[in-house]
Amino acid sequence: MAGVTRVRRQLPTSPWLFAAPGLLVVGAFVLYPFVTTVVNSFTDRRTLIPGRFVGLANFRELIHDDMFWTGLRNSTLYIVGVVPALVVLPLLLALLVQKNIPGITFFRSAFYTPVVASIVVVGLIWVWLLDERGLVNSLLETVGIGRVGFLSDQWLLLLSAMAVTVWKGLGYYMIIYLAALAGVPRELHEAAAVDGAGAVRRFLTVTVPAVRSTMVLVAALSSVAAFKTFSEVYLLAGPDGGPAGEDTTLVMLVQQTGTGLTGRVGYASALSVVVFVVTVALMLLVLRADRRDRP
Amino acid sequence: MSTAPPVRAAKESRFTDEHGRRIRFGELALRYVLLLVVLAVTVGPFLWQLSTSLKGPTEDIFSSPPSLLPEHPTLHNYRRVADTIPVWDYALNSLKVAGANVVTNCVGSALAGYALARLRYRGRRIATLVFILAMLVPVEGIIIAQFTTMRELGLNNTLIGVVLPGSISAMNVLLMRNAFLNLPYEIEEAAYVDGADAWQRFLRIALPSVKGALAVVAIFAFMGAWDDFLWPLIVLSDPSRFTLTIGLNYLHGTFANDERLVAAGTVIAVAPLIALFACLQRYFFRGVGEGAVKG
Numbered sequence: 166m167a168g169v170t171r172v173r174r175q176l177p178t179s180p181w182l183f184a185a186p187g188l189l190v191v192g193a194f195v196l197y198p199f200v201t202t203v204v205n206s207f208t209d210r211r212t213l214i215p216g217r218f219v220g221l222a223n224f225r226e227l228i229h230d231d232m233f234w235t236g237l238r239n240s241t242l243y244i245v246g247v248v249p250a251l252v253v254l255p256l257l258l259a260l261l262v263q264k265n266i267p268g269i270t271f272f273r274s275a276f277y278t279p280v281v282a283s284i285v286v287v288g289l290i291w292v293w294l295l296d297e298r299g300l301v302n303s304l305l306e307t308v309g310i311g312r313v314g315f316l317s318d319q320w321l322l323l324l325s326a327m328a329v330t331v332w333k334g335l336g337y338y339m340i341i342y343l344a345a346l347a348g349v350p351r352e353l354h355e356a357a358a359v360d361g362a363g364a365v366r367r368f369l370t371v372t373v374p375a376v377r378s379t380m381v382l383v384a385a386l387s388s389v390a391a392f393k394t395f396s397e398v399y400l401l402a403g404p405d406g407g408p409a410g411e412d413t414t415l416v417m418l419v420q421q422t423g424t425g426l427t428g429r430v431g432y433a434s435a436l437s438v439v440v441f442v443v444t445v446a447l448m449l450l451v452l453r454a455d456r457r458d459r460p
Numbered sequence: 461m462s463t464a465p466p467v468r469a470a471k472e473s474r475f476t477d478e479h480g481r482r483i484r485f486g487e488l489a490l491r492y493v494l495l496l497v498v499l500a501v502t503v504g505p506f507l508w509q510l511s512t513s514l515k516g517p518t519e520d521i522f523s524s525p526p527s528l529l530p531e532h533p534t535l536h537n538y539r540r541v542a543d544t545i546p547v548w549d550y551a552l553n554s555l556k557v558a559g560a561n562v563v564t565n566c567v568g569s570a571l572a573g574y575a576l577a578r579l580r581y582r583g584r585r586i587a588t589l590v591f592i593l594a595m596l597v598p599v600e601g602i603i604i605a606q607f608t609t610m611r612e613l614g615l616n617n618t619l620i621g622v623v624l625p626g627s628i629s630a631m632n633v634l635l636m637r638n639a640f641l642n643l644p645y646e647i648e649e650a651a652y653v654d655g656a657d658a659w660q661r662f663l664r665i666a667l668p669s670v671k672g673a674l675a676v677v678a679i680f681a682f683m684g685a686w687d688d689f690l691w692p693l694i695v696l697s698d699p700s701r702f703t704l705t706i707g708l709n710y711l712h713g714t715f716a717n718d719e720r721l722v723a724a725g726t727v728i729a730v731a732p733l734i735a736l737f738a739c740l741q742r743y744f745f746r747g748v749g750e751g752a753v754k755g
Binding site: 181184187191258286289299332416430433 | 483491492495499501502503505508509512522523524525526564567568569571572574576579580581584587590591593594597598600601602603604605606607608611624625626627630657658659662683686687688689690693694697704705709712713719722723725726729730733734736737738741744748
């Protein structure tokens with residue numbers, strides 16, 4: 166019994182020692198910066214100059230800033246372009262690799278390779294593939310279509326960046342779907358097959374309803390990620406965001422405005438607050454849609 | 461309990477699905493064709509990059525139709541990358557950052573996860589809530605404040621500054637917490653009654669049982685740090701301190717027209733991770749599931 170009392174006496178201090186490093190890091194480098202961001206968004210702080218309180222001035226400026234609207238437009242378009250593809254294609258891919266036919270583990274792993282590679286590697290690979298004289302254009306010319314300026318036109322650039330995002334995300338969401346598909350009762354498929362439903366019909370009436378909540382999860386994850394896109398566009402269109410900056414995303418704008426020795430920390434923080442608000446709104450929206458549609 | 465004996469008929473076709481049903485030849489052929497098409501799309505770009513990096517200075521890399529294999533494979537471009545940027549120093553920097561990230565995340569999240577899951581003390585719920593809130597904060601929205609925090613600490617432009625913000629991620633803490641919660645409590649209770657203190661129970665009993673989760677944390681910490689782009693781009697400004705991803709971006713920005721050079725650089729950056737993935741696939745896939753559930 167002496168041992169137990171000894172342990173009991175120790176307990177009030179030791180749990181906090183266990184949690185302390187984690188709380189310290191998360192507090193100092195996530196929660197404190199979060200609060201600082203919100204506070205800074207009401208100041209005119211710059212990297213080297215401590216700011217003064219300016220009320221809503223940053224947000225008023227933001228409304229009249231063309232670059233802000235360009236960034237918001239591109240980040241929103243990114244959701245529209247990327248999310249449907251990332252909800253549907255990985256599901257089809259998961260169905261393709263679901264059956265345990267010989268060599269399937271090789272294919273599963275191979276399809277995951279783009280997920281493992283750094284976005285910088287992936288971006289530069291595609292910059293070279295989509296180059297005016299790159300592989301894709303060589304192939305297009307060989308089949309007689311002719312060369313396409315994937316990386317020079319404002320809209321083609323944005324579309325190419327979206328394609329890269331989808332390409333890199335396919336394997337990741339495929340694995341999520343594979344786990345969900347494993348839980349679909351086989352009897353449902355058999356019953357539908359007996360009723361004479363074809364493959365497409367079974368997909369729509371059995372598979373899709375069964376993995377619905379996973380589709381919502383994928384939609385939530387991919388839409389939040391799409392809205393925060395930075396690297397793909399930065400690498401394909403360049404640090405300035407393509408011709409006349411027309412491909413700049415919101416997070417690129419945060420990076421351009423707020424970093425370096427002349428960074429406008431206050432204004433960049435206001436932009437960051439917009440990123441927060443939209444991110445949280447997206448998550449709530451998708452989760453609410455899920456609850457409403459549920460039988 | 462009438463488990464059917466292995467059906468003889470199934471032996472006629474070696475190709476059966478996971479339920480032992482035969483797959484028709486036509487369907488099987490179609491599946492392999494589709495698998496090969498997706499393989500070409502997902503892995504092809506990496507091979508093209510590898511092929512480009514092995515082509516000598518006299519070989520035409522822009523030919524149409526493209527030549528997929530180098531005529532005279534050479535490592536010339538890899539030597540040139542090392543002459544152009546200190547690529548091995550950058551690789552070493554990436555390795556240091558990734559290694560440090562693995563150690564801090566494993567130690568920090570195991571300790572904090574154990575405190576959240578097993579130790580009894582006042583404020584445990586609040587501590588858990590702190591980590592959940594921190595997990596929801598989008599990194600892209602706080603990078604400017606993280607940058608100013610690093611400047612205040614005098615850690616901008618250092619590798620420590622690169623590691624610190626993600627050194628113990630909230631998601632990993634919660635992942636470890638779940639792993640500990642899933643362990644049966646009886647053994648630890650017995651040890652508690654026998655007078656083992658929190659440290660002994662953590663190190664001798666709990667920790668050895670969550671090696672799998674710890675491996676997932678380690679792998680994703682390594683991959684996250686090795687692949688990271690936005691944060692090191694912001695915090696590092698001195699080219700001698702660059703990590704590999706930032707060095708590649710610099711190489712691309714400065715020598716954009718030298719595709720062979722950039723290709724060799726990207727191969728150097730991606731090869732270690734593909735090797736790691738080839739050896740430890742299991743944990744990569746497991747991490748996807750656990751990460752997605754946390755959202």
